[in-house]
Amino acid sequence: MKYAEILHRCFRCGYCKFTLDYENFNCPPYRKYRFDTFAPGGRMWLIRAWLDGEIENSERFQEILYSCATCGNCVEHCAFTFRENLVDIFIAAREEMVNGGRIPPPVRDYFKAISIHGNPYNLPAAQRSSWAADLPVQPYDGQEYLFYVGCVGSYDERGRKIAQAVSRNLIRAGVSFGILGEREPCDGNEVRVLGESGLFEYLAETNIALFRQLGVRKIITLDPHAFNAFRKEYPAFGGDFEVLHYSQVFSRLIESGNLKPGNFAARVTFHDACYLGRHGGEYEAPRNILRAIPGVELVEMRQNRANTLCCGGGGGNFFTDILGGEGDSPSRIRVRQALETGAEILVVSCPQCAKMLEDAIKAEGLDGRLTVADAGELLDASLRAH
Known part of the structure; x- marks a missing residue:
């Protein structure tokens, strides 16, 4: 397996599963299950044990491996030089599992549909x-x-x-x-x-x-x-x-004057998509759109930018639902965090995040108190008003 030589370097210090201020847990599967096997460090040890023949491929091991949302929070917090490889290590372990022919049925069905x-x-x-x-x-x-x-x-x-x-x-x-x-x-x-x-x-x-x-x-x-x-x-x-x-x-179009948003009065908060923010390094462009719309008041959730909590849709979970959507799922925690800001609109910049968070709002019974809008949709609404 690729990166197999790195696995032994992790001694499970635990930094990988925290927020930037260490006041809460920020690894989506660990925050839900609270077992160290679901944290990046625990997953590293399990992968090593699996490769060494100490444990076998099982439904439980598959659930642990595929519950990772590949959000990159562990990369932000790991204290070691192999930090940049953490998400790739988990992907490589999945490759090994795929090559072995035993994977969770939802993952198998996803590959079949694409093929x-x-x-x-x-x-x-x-x-x-x-x-x-x-x-x-x-x-x-x-x-x-x-x-x-x-x-x-x-x-x-x-x-x-x-x-x-x-x-x-x-x-x-x-x-x-x-x-x-x-x-x-x-x-x-x-x-x-x-x-x-x-x-x-x-x-x-x-x-x-x-x-x-x-x-x-x-x-x-x-x-x-x-x-x-x-x-x-x-x-x-x-x-x-x-x-x-x-x-x-x-x-860029707003900055150049080629798009001139109209008034749209709303108190909003913004959810950073992991693959735009942590993986893509882009945190400000969506916020620039919101700040440019007259009448929009942007209030940040305590966890934002590189410290954001993933919606849980990454790593294929949007399609496989292996991480699930129970009360401690990241999407439901996230909409509760959004509600705490007093915002009426939770703005996203990803269609997967939009779907995940809308479903979480329904599950939390927050219909009528909080809605989800993509930044492109909010801009569209303001331009129509203009």
Whole structure:
């Protein structure tokens, strides 16, 4: 297994599972289960024991390994030089498990759906652009930007609304962009983090070949997960593109005066998406959008930016639900934290976060007290008012 030589270096000091101020736990599965086996340090020891033949692959071990949301909190807090490899170690262990042929059924079903249908929803590619049916969005044909929507934005009801709002904003600003529609393959980020490296390589090479064939040089992503894959993983396969998350584009357009938000009175708080923030290093672009909307009052949750609590959807959990959604799940804790700020709107910058947190609001019985809006949607609403 890759990184096997690093496993023994962890002696479970425990810093990896805390918040920056050490006042609470910030590792999503540990915060839920409170067993050290679910913390990064405990997981490291279990992986080592598994590789050494001291424990066997079991349903329990699979649950522990796949409950990791790959949020990167452990990377922020680990005191050792191998800290940057922590998430990759857990992904490598999943690869080893996949290669061994024994994985959780939801993970198996996810891979099967991607392999057969090209998306985790088991829906035909012909439906991939139906979200844009009522919008003047053109197929990509040499425009300046490819707007890569992704599986969640194409098929999930919540994601489709965000894709529509982002597109309307791009059109208003006069941005030259097109979409791939039914030709758009899955970006593969969750395939990779769930451990199917062979399938990810195939998806990456397929996407890169298509992008090159079409002459794509600049990409705007809806989903931070695609943003991560294109920026960090595709270059290893020869895919060098200029990749921007939509929030970065809108932040620049507002600064240049090409987008002028109208008044929208609301008290809001912002949830940092792990794959835009910790993995992507972008914390300010979504906040720049919110600060630019007259009438919006931004109040931060105590845990924000690199100290944020993951919604629990990362690491493939959005699709497999191995981490679950009970009362101590990270998404439900997060909406309670948002409610404490007095905000009426919890703003996100990721369609997966939007779905996770909306479901948590319903589970917490907070309908009518707190709503979820994507930053692109809030900007769209302000521009309509203007």
